[in-house]
Amino acid sequence: MQAIKIDESFYKVKEVRRLTDETFSLRLPKKQFKFKAGQHISLGIQGDYQSREYSIYSGEQDEHLEVLVKEVKEGYFSPKLSHLKPGDLVEVNGPFGKFRIDEKKVADHKFVFIASGTGIAPFRSMVRTYPELDYQIIHGVRYGHEAYDKDEYAPERHVLCTTGDKSGQVHGRLTKYLKKTKFDKTTQFYLCGNSNMIFDALEVLKDKGFDRDQIHCEVYF
Amino acid sequence: MSLEKRKIAFKTLGCRLNQYETDALVSDFDQAGYEVVDFKDAADVVVVNTCTVTNQSDQKSRNIISQAARNNQGSMVVVTGCMANNYKEKLEGQDKITYVVDNKRKASIRQLVDAHFNGEILHPSNLDGDVFQFSTVDKSLHTRSSIKIQDGCDNFCTFCIIPKVRGRAVSRPLPEIIENVKHTLANGFKELVITGVNIGRYEWEDKRFEDVVEAILDIPGDFRVRISSLEPDGFGDRFLDLFKHPKLAPHLHLCLQSGSDKVLLRMRRMYAYKRFESIVECFRVVWPDFNFTTDLIVGFPGEDEDDFQQSLDAVNQFGFSHVHAFKYSVRKGTRAERMEEQVPEKVKTSRSAQLRDQSEAMRKSYLNRFIGQKQTVLIEKIDEQGWASGYGEHYVPVEFKVDGISKNTFHKVRITKLKGENESLTLVGELELI
Numbered sequence: 237m238q239a240i241k242i243d244e245s246f247y248k249v250k251e252v253r254r255l256t257d258e259t260f261s262l263r264l265p266k267k268q269f270k271f272k273a274g275q276h277i278s279l280g281i282q283g284d285y286q287s288r289e290y291s292i293y294s295g296e297q298d299e300h301l302e303v304l305v306k307e308v309k310e311g312y313f314s315p316k317l318s319h320l321k322p323g324d325l326v327e328v329n330g331p332f333g334k335f336r337i338d339e340k341k342v343a344d345h346k347f348v349f350i351a352s353g354t355g356i357a358p359f360r361s362m363v364r365t366y367p368e369l370d371y372q373i374i375h376g377v378r379y380g381h382e383a384y385d386k387d388e389y390a391p392e393r394h395v396l397c398t399t400g401d402k403s404g405q406v407h408g409r410l411t412k413y414l415k416k417t418k419f420d421k422t423t424q425f426y427l428c429g430n431s432n433m434i435f436d437a438l439e440v441l442k443d444k445g446f447d448r449d450q451i452h453c454e455v456y457f
Numbered sequence: 458m459s460l461e462k463r464k465i466a467f468k469t470l471g472c473r474l475n476q477y478e479t480d481a482l483v484s485d486f487d488q489a490g491y492e493v494v495d496f497k498d499a500a501d502v503v504v505v506n507t508c509t510v511t512n513q514s515d516q517k518s519r520n521i522i523s524q525a526a527r528n529n530q531g532s533m534v535v536v537t538g539c540m541a542n543n544y545k546e547k548l549e550g551q552d553k554i555t556y557v558v559d560n561k562r563k564a565s566i567r568q569l570v571d572a573h574f575n576g577e578i579l580h581p582s583n584l585d586g587d588v589f590q591f592s593t594v595d596k597s598l599h600t601r602s603s604i605k606i607q608d609g610c611d612n613f614c615t616f617c618i619i620p621k622v623r624g625r626a627v628s629r630p631l632p633e634i635i636e637n638v639k640h641t642l643a644n645g646f647k648e649l650v651i652t653g654v655n656i657g658r659y660e661w662e663d664k665r666f667e668d669v670v671e672a673i674l675d676i677p678g679d680f681r682v683r684i685s686s687l688e689p690d691g692f693g694d695r696f697l698d699l700f701k702h703p704k705l706a707p708h709l710h711l712c713l714q715s716g717s718d719k720v721l722l723r724m725r726r727m728y729a730y731k732r733f734e735s736i737v738e739c740f741r742v743v744w745p746d747f748n749f750t751t752d753l754i755v756g757f758p759g760e761d762e763d764d765f766q767q768s769l770d771a772v773n774q775f776g777f778s779h780v781h782a783f784k785y786s787v788r789k790g791t792r793a794e795r796m797e798e799q800v801p802e803k804v805k806t807s808r809s810a811q812l813r814d815q816s817e818a819m820r821k822s823y824l825n826r827f828i829g830q831k832q833t834v835l836i837e838k839i840d841e842q843g844w845a846s847g848y849g850e851h852y853v854p855v856e857f858k859v860d861g862i863s864k865n866t867f868h869k870v871r872i873t874k875l876k877g878e879n880e881s882l883t884l885v886g887e888l889e890l891i
């Protein structure tokens with residue numbers, strides 16, 4: 237007789253951490269799950285045929301596997317995720333993707349992380365994984381309270397750009413900050429979030445003479 | 458027990474990978490003593506290898522399954538391929554289908570069929586799941602055989618269902634690939650096509666795609682190698698040098714998808730137009746006639762007139778000899794399905810027609826430059842009038858008159874003219890006498 241196979245891709249939600257009214261993080265047990273900072277997983281909900289991709293929000297050595305989710309009101313999947321409670325089952329597939337740090341560059345390169353909204357997720361994972369990283373995060377959001385887990389980053393490494401209020405260091409879009417800032421020639425740029433922001437940021441970086449090979453992109457939508 | 462051989466028929470839809478996998482199944486059943494019959498003929502088992510890349514391919518797959526069941530009442534109908542992954546439960550609920558086998562277990566279909574005829578009840582989920590388990594093809598109708606080096610893709614392009622149905626990228630160990638190549642060559646194949654879902658992403662131990670191509674090229678023998686479809690972000694500088702090898706055909710199907718950087722980002726294609734341009738330029742500086750073919754999607758959500766114009770310009774700039782143009786259709790389960798700004802059908806149809814005209818003109822101009830040149834043609838077919846046809850090393854179609862030579866052999870042909878129209882454009886030549 238065949239042994240009953242327990243599906244290893246199902247994980248029990250351990251904790252739901254509310255960050256704002258719309259945004260929360262899901263903490264899952266890490267089990268044997270291995271990934272590289274910057275990669276994403278595909279999440280499914282038990283009994284639902286759909287799945288969505290989410291960047292991993294936790295570091296490689298963290299105790300949990302964590303994702304950061306913004307509930308899109310008119311969306312299908314994220315509202316369902318927001319109703320999950322500790323003990324509910326989710327299906328995890330992955331890790332996927334090439335949006336990762338080139339480890340050989342960690343010691344002698346500067347890293348600039350450019351994120352819109354929840355696009356900050358892979359960067360938190362990178363920062364937690366490589367404590368020695370010489371990085372700067374440029375985070376574009378609407379309102380100041382969307383600067384998720386801001387206190388975890390050294391203040392001089394975190395630039396908040398807000399378009400809807402004046403609480404950020406920069407009032408306006410993050411491209412405004414990019415345009416007026418000087419970066420090292422060999423800087424590695426990582427861009428994550430919505431494609432319009434990425435397109436505009438790419439234009440600015442191209443104008444500044446940076447090569448496409450030093451710019452890495454992860455598009456959410 | 459009946460002494461008559463059990464009859465089995467196959468039908469394949471979709472990509473080259475599916476074709477390869479069917480070919481391997483044909484070999485497997487043939488060696489096991491089954492009689493492989495045409496899909497139109499009555500069979501005891503019918504295997505439909507489905508595709509689900511577009512809505513049209515879904516519909517086509519459904520029609521073929523119905524046809525298979527109708528023509529072979531009481532026979533075993535096995536449905537496999539991407540549709541079996543995507544609509545597993547739905548298909549399993551249909552009486553006309555005996556078994557639904559997902560891609561991972563496709564290579565074990567003979568085990569399932571054998572068991573069925575031995576009166577055992579085996580559920581497909583109990584079959585071995587190894588995407589590289591396929592036996593070497595030896596009884597295919599082709600002179601070229603695919604070599605599968607990789608399966609799956611985790612790029613999650615927003616229009617593509619493949620990451621959901623083929624699963625994550627997995628690479629076949631290099632020693633297995635080499636063994637497969639040697640078997641295939643021993644079976645008489647003269648052209649090998651390196652195949653997979655996203656072959657540029659090959660990664661096994663410290664070996665990358667270039668290492669695989671190099672290792673295959675280094676195998677002794679009279680054969681040539683072609684690379685199937687490739688993403689423009691998947692390889693480094695070493696790649697170009699490989700084409701100096703006389704066995705590697707100077708042709709690449711490099712998937713551009715759109716000429717607009719904005720649209721490429723919305724598609725989650727992580728390269729820019731400039732990158733594509735620099736690849737093409739690098740090759741054409743060394744080999745001005747290098748053949749580039751591509752895929753382009755027309756009417757992707759948010760594509761405006763300027764974006765589309767950039768796709769048209771790309772066809773001109775890169776002189777593609779063939780453009781596989783897809784009119785964008787909403788694919789269930791993909792991210793693009795949920796995008797706003799879907800382009801109206803009428804606009805898509807009109808853009809498609811423009812793109813087709815443009816690419817046909819480019820095809821003609823590309824083929825024209827071969828007049829007066831030589832191509833080494835692998836003969837695939839010889840008709841009753843003695844006209845041989847096949848492809849030259851640049852993957853250009855060539856016809857020439859022969860006498861006393863056979864299929865599956867290489868011949869130098871001097872091209873004299875171009876005949877036909879549009880997709881049926883063919884070079885005509887004369888056999889070079891050595």
Ligand SMILES: Cc1cc2nc3c(=O)[nH]c(=O)nc-3n(C[C@H](O)[C@H](O)[C@H](O)COP(=O)(O)OP(=O)(O)OC[C@H]3O[C@@H](n4cnc5c(N)ncnc54)[C@H](O)[C@@H]3O)c2cc1C
Binds near residue numbers: 291303305
């Ligand atoms: C590789 C990858 C990684 C991703 N990582 C994350 C992540 O870490 N956190 C996360 O919240 N989402 C992430 N997403 C987006 C996520 O997969 C879903 O699209 C999102 O949760 C919305 O799903 P939905 O079914 O509710 O709405 P959908 O029907 O999928 O989307 C509806 C619309 O909502 C908007 N939208 C989608 N995602 C967001 C978002 N994050 N913020 C604001 N608006 C959005 C878009 O306009 C989209 O067209 C990622 C996407 C990809 C491709």
Ligand code: SF4
Binds near residue numbers: 688
């Ligand atoms: S690269 Fe993109 S289009 Fe090609 S299989 Fe992967 S997801 Fe699909």
